[in-house]
Amino acid sequence: MINFTYYNPARIIFGKGTEDQVGSEMKKLGSRVLFVYGGGSIKRIGLYDKVVKALNDAGIYFTELSGVKPNPRLGLVNEGIRLCKEQKLDSVLVVGGGSSIDTGKAVAAGALYNGDVWDFFEGKADVQQALPVGVVLTIPAAGSESSDGSVITKEDGLLKRSFGSEHVIPKFAIMNPEFTYSLPDYQTACGASDILAHLMERYFTKVDHVDFTDRLIEATMKTIINNTPLVLANPTDYHARAEVMWAGTVAHNNLLNTGRIGDWASHHIEHELSAIYDIAHGAGLAIVFPAWQKYVCHEDMDRFVQFAVRVFDVDFAFGEKELIVAEGIRRLERWYKEIGMPTRLSDVSIDDKNLRIMAEKCCANGPDGNFKKLTADDVYEIYKLAL
Ligand code: NZQ
Ligand code: ZN
Numbered sequence: 001m002i003n004f005t006y007y008n009p010a011r012i013i014f015g016k017g018t019e020d021q022v023g024s025e026m027k028k029l030g031s032r033v034l035f036v037y038g039g040g041s042i043k044r045i046g047l048y049d050k051v052v053k054a055l056n057d058a059g060i061y062f063t064e065l066s067g068v069k070p071n072p073r074l075g076l077v078n079e080g081i082r083l084c085k086e087q088k089l090d091s092v093l094v095v096g097g098g099s100s101i102d103t104g105k106a107v108a109a110g111a112l113y114n115g116d117v118w119d120f121f122e123g124k125a126d127v128q129q130a131l132p133v134g135v136v137l138t139i140p141a142a143g144s145e146s147s148d149g150s151v152i153t154k155e156d157g158l159l160k161r162s163f164g165s166e167h168v169i170p171k172f173a174i175m176n177p178e179f180t181y182s183l184p185d186y187q188t189a190c191g192a193s194d195i196l197a198h199l200m201e202r203y204f205t206k207v208d209h210v211d212f213t214d215r216l217i218e219a220t221m222k223t224i225i226n227n228t229p230l231v232l233a234n235p236t237d238y239h240a241r242a243e244v245m246w247a248g249t250v251a252h253n254n255l256l257n258t259g260r261i262g263d264w265a266s267h268h269i270e271h272e273l274s275a276i277y278d279i280a281h282g283a284g285l286a287i288v289f290p291a292w293q294k295y296v297c298h299e300d301m302d303r304f305v306q307f308a309v310r311v312f313d314v315d316f317a318f319g320e321k322e323l324i325v326a327e328g329i330r331r332l333e334r335w336y337k338e339i340g341m342p343t344r345l346s347d348v349s350i351d352d353k354n355l356r357i358m359a360e361k362c363c364a365n366g367p368d369g370n371f372k373k374l375t376a377d378d379v380y381e382i383y384k385l386a387l
Contacts (some may be wrong), residue, residue, distance in 0.1 A: 002259055003212055006255065009166075010253065012146065014176075016117045018174050021174060022136055023058030024058065025206040026060055029090075032088060033061065034062070035064045036092060042095050065079065068103045070280060071153050072153065074117075077110065091131050093132070093134045093135075098141055101145060102152060105130070109163075112130060112158050113128075113133060120312040121154070122224055122259055131374045133171065134174075138180060140249075141190065143195070145170055145175070150162060150168060158276055168363055177248070190281065191282055192224055195251045200289060202217055203208055205371065207259070213257070223243050224312070225335060228244060229339065231347050241295070249325075266378065268368050269292065269382060273287070286336040288387075289332045290336075295372075295385060304325040305323050312331040345387050358383065359379040
């Protein structure tokens with residue numbers, strides 16, 4: 001286990017009726033709020049009206065920034081920064097999923113910065129301060145409700161990039177599983193795929209003696225693997241929805257990478273896909289991960305055997321290490337298919353046209369990943385395996 005500092009100040013307010021607390025929680029953060037949300041799902045599920053009433057009752061002034069699209073764009077971030085600066089807004093409230101939260105975080109950082117907010121995404125500047133952000137989460141997926149990250153796509157060049165800063169970790173996240181009942185099956189499955197990916201990115205490490213976090217990650221993976229089919233079979237199963245929602249936060253609040261080094265190449269390989277083809281992040285991950293596993297497993301077969309045996313219950317009696325590992329990957333693919341995820345680029349009508357370009361973009365700043373350092377040629381091979 002390596003040295004670590006663990007700090008996550010996001011207050012999690014979880015369960016039925018917790019949205020009633022949004023006014024009192026926002027009041028702690030400010031009195032002039034930028035209210036960020038997406039394409040309208042929060043209006044259809046009655047959450048918008050509840051939030052507006054809560055803000056009014058708390059005497060909070062707010063301005064809306066709506067229309068955040070999945071794979072959120074820089075243009076709307078700049079619009080939000082302009083509103084914050086012009087109207088002297090002092091805090092950000094996001095109601096929605098990862099795309100809206102990431103937009104809110106980028107606005108929060110950009111509002112207190114004199115340069116171009118894209119500097120943070122290019123690593124040209126570090127975030128020194130940000131407006132405080134509060135969240136009401138409506139989809140368990142990205143983990144952005146308590147992560148330090150923001151992922152935004154710049155329209156010019158279709159560059160999907162991220163930055164991380166403690167300053168943008170939300171101050172609170174209100175999570176009522178009932179507000180996830182309305183998710184279409186496909187979005188539920190994309191969210192589950194993303195959560196599982198956040199766990200696998202941390203699980204495949206080269207650091208030894210990480211038994212405690214291995215076991216925590218395995219428990220969280222099992223929770224997602226077992227509960228996602230229950231949620232799909234019965235979308236109003238409160239308890240299964242609650243298991244997935246809480247697991248989704250813990251998967252990405254950095255507790256599970258304490259003392260170890262994760263990989264993240266699969267995420268970056270996926271980001272190139274969703275930047276160009278605008279597919280859902282979780283769907284892209286279901287395509288990339290099996291290919292990545294097949295390509296890198298020989299780096300540490302014992303870890304892959306452990307994954308197959310402990311997470312997908314492959315019996316040691318299955319045979320040689322190679323067979324056990326292959327069966328683990330096969331069961332992962334089977335699970336993706338069972339929940340309705342694509343597992344090949346051809347499933348989402350992507351051909352080989354842009355594979356080389358995406359591989360080069362992915363490794364523009366050098367080799368990617370930690371479990372195995374991947375060059376652009378390696379990434380190209382992984383895309384080809386996923387065809
Ligand atoms: O826009 P609305 O109308 O709200 O509809 C959304 C959207 O179409 C819909 N939705 C959300 N909650 C709903 C609902 N529909 C019905 N009922 C509800 N309760 O779901 C669709 C997807 O929303 P989105 O916010 O895009 O989903 P998600 O949370 O998966 O976020 C994906 C984005 O997060 C980034 C991804 O790259 C992607 O851009 N990520 C952010 C991370 C972070 N900040 O830490 C880490 C992740 O690895 C990820 O990269
Ligand atoms: Zn992700």
